[in-house]
Amino acid sequence: MPRLQRVYGHITRGCGVSTVHDARRVFQTVIRLCYHLDRNPIYPRTVVPPKKGCATPERGDQPWRTTATFGARGAAAGAFRASTLCVDATTKWPYPPTSLPRQDVMERAPERMITGSPNKPVIAVVGAGLMGHGIAQLFAVAGHRVAVYDPNGDVRASVPARVRSIFELLGQDQIALERISLHSDFGEAVSGADFVFEAAPEKLEIKQEIFERLAATTKPVAVLASNTSVIPIGDLGARVNRQHAGRIVGTHFWNPPHLVPLVEVVQAERTDVAVVEKTVELLKSVGKVPVHVKRDIPGFIGNRLQHALKREAIALVADGVCDAETIDLVVKHGFGSRLAVLGPMEQSDLVGLDLTLDIHRVLLRHLDRRPGPHPFLEQKVAAGELGMSTGRGFREWTPQQCAEVRERLNRYLLALAHQRKDGA
Ligand SMILES: NC(=O)c1ccc[n+]([C@@H]2O[C@H](COP(=O)([O-])OP(=O)(O)OC[C@H]3O[C@@H](n4cnc5c(N)ncnc54)[C@H](O)[C@@H]3O)[C@@H](O)[C@H]2O)c1
Numbered sequence: 001m002p003r004l005q006r007v008y009g010h011i012t013r014g015c016g017v018s019t020v021h022d023a024r025r026v027f028q029t030v031i032r033l034c035y036h037l038d039r040n041p042i043y044p045r046t047v048v049p050p051k052k053g054c055a056t057p058e059r060g061d062q063p064w065r066t067t068a069t070f071g072a073r074g075a076a077a078g079a080f081r082a083s084t085l086c087v088d089a090t091t092k093w094p095y096p097p098t099s100l101p102r103q104d105v106m107e108r109a110p111e112r113m114i115t116g117s118p119n120k121p122v123i124a125v126v127g128a129g130l131m132g133h134g135i136a137q138l139f140a141v142a143g144h145r146v147a148v149y150d151p152n153g154d155v156r157a158s159v160p161a162r163v164r165s166i167f168e169l170l171g172q173d174q175i176a177l178e179r180i181s182l183h184s185d186f187g188e189a190v191s192g193a194d195f196v197f198e199a200a201p202e203k204l205e206i207k208q209e210i211f212e213r214l215a216a217t218t219k220p221v222a223v224l225a226s227n228t229s230v231i232p233i234g235d236l237g238a239r240v241n242r243q244h245a246g247r248i249v250g251t252h253f254w255n256p257p258h259l260v261p262l263v264e265v266v267q268a269e270r271t272d273v274a275v276v277e278k279t280v281e282l283l284k285s286v287g288k289v290p291v292h293v294k295r296d297i298p299g300f301i302g303n304r305l306q307h308a309l310k311r312e313a314i315a316l317v318a319d320g321v322c323d324a325e326t327i328d329l330v331v332k333h334g335f336g337s338r339l340a341v342l343g344p345m346e347q348s349d350l351v352g353l354d355l356t357l358d359i360h361r362v363l364l365r366h367l368d369r370r371p372g373p374h375p376f377l378e379q380k381v382a383a384g385e386l387g388m389s390t391g392r393g394f395r396e397w398t399p400q401q402c403a404e405v406r407e408r409l410n411r412y413l414l415a416l417a418h419q420r421k422d423g424a
Pocket of ligand 1: 126128129130132149150151152155198199200202203206210227228229230252253
């Protein structure tokens, strides 16, 4: 049976469409409905606004116009016959298109909702929690098809709303949501991927099992990346043979991944250098700042630095030198206020290494050097003082204060993200 390969669409005047954004959404909706989701719809890439003197063949009116090309999965391109369909969005289809059950459609026909640039690597995300949905969002908005797997149905169902809220926060076109498909079947999600990002719980056993399954179900050239915070990458691939271990790499995104640019790319002993390079390139292409961690050490770079600071901070409070509020004031209003623009190595060079050496000669032997967690921290956790979640940790928290901290952090990170976008 001959199948349509191209769609030509126009929206006539007087239907309430006044922006390219609206027009794209109408076209996309129309195309999707026209084909009853029976193949791989691709939303219109270029929407042409009405021009003076431009007439449509049908109505002699000035339209919004578009063409959308699409293909069908599993069939050779030659099996299709080029054809054309005219779409009139004014008469047959509901407006606004947002009234259509997007989320429902994604859930019911995930494999068919995949759209995106055919030249961009296909991404799979395993685990759609706090980190996974943000990682999916950042690749989708950059034009990649993203297949998301999570074993929890409630988590899967919440992905569209959580991703949509990121688009809203960043003022991005929500149409990229269409590039994300949701899967309850592991193999279905990962089998077509060029890169898999694992963002499952930080439990060695769970991650080892995932990498074992990934080795068996993905394309032999697919890169298998883990978002683990501290587990050595070599341990994750312990159950995987040498042939597959070469494609396992660490990609430690920072929370929230759509706002914090750094990704630590961790090379394990058996990781192929080419895999590291490919991963760095991919991350750069979506606007991240990847760094190459050349040895597979616990905590990589960022968390070692962060926790070296926390170890000393906890010891200072436990020793009664100051309270927790004072630690936060010292960091935020002291050296922390310049950290985002002046790293510690730059700062050492700025003040001079001779001064740094003099300071270390006096200071280092006084810093906390205990090999395990501080008893003060252990006591807090044993007493159920876990922080904001329980209202008390190192500091006391009301629900309102917790909300204010989160709001303040998001506002700050968002402002930085906008600055970067504007090239400031
Ligand atoms: N939260 C952070 O600030 C942060 C920052 C950087 C890195 N990480 C790392 O990212 C990873 C994910 O953390 P998170 O905070 O998103 O966790 P999360 O608990 O929010 O999400 C984990 C998701 O994995 C799913 N899951 C459970 N078992 C699974 C399995 N067998 N296969 C696939 N998915 C499964 C869960 O349903 C859940 O949705 C962890 O390794 C964590 O250490 C977290």
